[in-house]
Amino acid sequence: EDQVTQSPEALRLQEGESSSLNCSYTVSGLRGLFWYRQDPGKGPEFLFTLYSAGEEKEKERLKATLTKKESFLHITAPKPEDSATYLCAVQARGGGSNYKLTFGKGTLLTVNP
Amino acid sequence: SQTIHQWPATLVQPVGSPLSLECTVEGTSNPNLYWYRQAAGRGLQLLFYSVGIGQISSEVPQNLSASRPQDRQFILSSKKLLLSDSGFYLCAWSNRGTDTQYFGPGTRLTVL
Numbered sequence: 001e002d003q004v005t006q007s008p009e010a011l012r013l014q015e016g017e018s019s020s021l022n023c024s025y026t027v028s029g030l031r032g033l034f035w036y037r038q039d040p041g042k043g044p045e046f047l048f049t050l051y052s053a054g055e056e057k058e059k060e061r062l063k064a065t066l067t068k069k070e071s072f073l074h075i076t077a078p079k080p081e082d083s084a085t086y087l088c089a090v091q092a093r094g095g096g097s098n099y100k101l102t103f104g105k106g107t108l109l110t111v112n113p
Numbered sequence: 114s115q116t117i118h119q120w121p122a123t124l125v126q127p128v129g130s131p132l133s134l135e136c137t138v139e140g141t142s143n144p145n146l147y148w149y150r151q152a153a154g155r156g157l158q159l160l161f162y163s164v165g166i167g168q169i170s171s172e173v174p175q176n177l178s179a180s181r182p183q184d185r186q187f188i189l190s191s192k193k194l195l196l197s198d199s200g201f202y203l204c205a206w207s208n209r210g211t212d213t214q215y216f217g218p219g220t221r222l223t224v225l
Contacts, residue, residue, distance in 0.1 A: 004156070032212045043203050043216035044157075087157070091212055099145060099164075099207075100172065101214060103156035 002027045006088050006104035013078055013111050021073040021107045023088030031094075033071050034101065035064050036087040044087055078111045085109070115140035117217040119204050125223045132177075132191040134220050136204030139185065144206040146187040147214060148179055151201040163187060164209075199224045 005024045013019055025033065032051050036044035048057045050066040057064050061082065063074040073086055085108045089101040116139045126132060138144055148160040159172045161179035169179050176195060180188045187204055201221055205214040 034213065036216075041219075041221070043205075043219045046213055046215055049213055089157075099147070099162050100159050101157070103158075105154070105156045 002090055002092055002102040004088055004090055004102055004104035006086075006107050008107060009105070010108040011110070013075075013109070015079055015111055015113050016077050018074070018076045018078070020075070021086055021109070023071040023073070023104060024069060025071070025088075025090045026069075027090045027092045027102070029093035031091040033066055034089045034091070035071070035073055036089065038085045038087055038106070040085075047086075075109070078109075080111045080113050083109055083111045115206070115215070117204060117206055117215065119202075119217040119220050121220060122218065123221045123223075125225060126194050127225055128196055129193050132189070132194055132198070132222070134189040134202055134204075134222075136187040136189075136217055137185055138206045141185070141206070141208060143184060143209055145209060145214075146181060146185075147205040147207075148187065148189050149203045149205060149216075151203060151219075152199075157203065161189070194224045196224050198222065 003026045007022045032049050034049050035047040038044045048064040053068045055066050061076050065072045085106040087106045089103040091101055118137050145164050147162045149157045151157045163169050163181045166181050177191050201219050203219045204217040207214045
C-alpha cells in the first residue's frame with residue numbers, strides 16, 4: 001500500500017526565516033510526486049510535479065526536490081502570505097492505480113510578520 | 114483557461130437524508146474527473162474517478178455513488194447519509210495523458 005508521511009505537522013516561522021518541509025513516501029514504482037498548497041476552506045492549489053530522483057523545480061520562494069525516498073519543499077525568506085497547509089501526494093505506476101493520488105496529512109505553515 | 118465549479122459550497126444535512134453534489138469543468142474536453150474527501154485529521158482520500166461518460170471506478174466501498182451524465186459533469190450522491198459522511202468534498206480534473214490533477218473549491222458537508 002502506498003504511504004506518504006509529512007513532517008513536521010505544523011511549522012511556525014518568522015518572516016524571512018528559511019526552512020524545509022519533508023515528505024517521505026513508499027510506493028510500488030513512482031510515477032510522480034506532487035506538491036499542493038491549501039488555504040483554509042479552499043481546494044488544493046497545484047504547485048509542482050516531480051518525476052525522478054534528482055529533479056528540482058522552483059516557483060518564487062519555493063523549491064521542491066526529490067530523492068528515491070523523500071521530497072523536500074524548501075521555503076526561502078518566507079512571507080506571511082506563504083502561510084497555508086502544504087500537501088504532498090504520490091502517484092504509482094501502472095494498472096488501476098494509474099490515476100490515484102495518495103496524500104499525506106499535510107504541514108501547516110504559519111509565517112509571522 | 115480551464116475552470117472547475119462545485120456546488121453547493123456548504124451543506125448541512127440530517128442523518129438519513131439524500132445527497133447530491135455537483136461538479137462541472139469548463140475549458141477542456143474529455144477530462145478525467147475525480148471525487149475526494151478530506152476528513153479532519155486525515156489526508157485527502159480518493160472516492161471515485163471517471164475516464165468518460167458513464168464510466169465510474171470506485172476506490173472505497175461506502176454508501177456513496179458517483180455518476181457522469183455529461184462529459185464535463187460529475188455528480189456525487191447518497192441515498193441515506195451517515196454521520197461519518199461529514200467532511201470536505203473535493204472534485205478534481207486532469208487532462209487525458211497527463212498526471213496533474215486540479216482541484217475545485219470544495220463542498221463542506223456536515224451531517225447532524
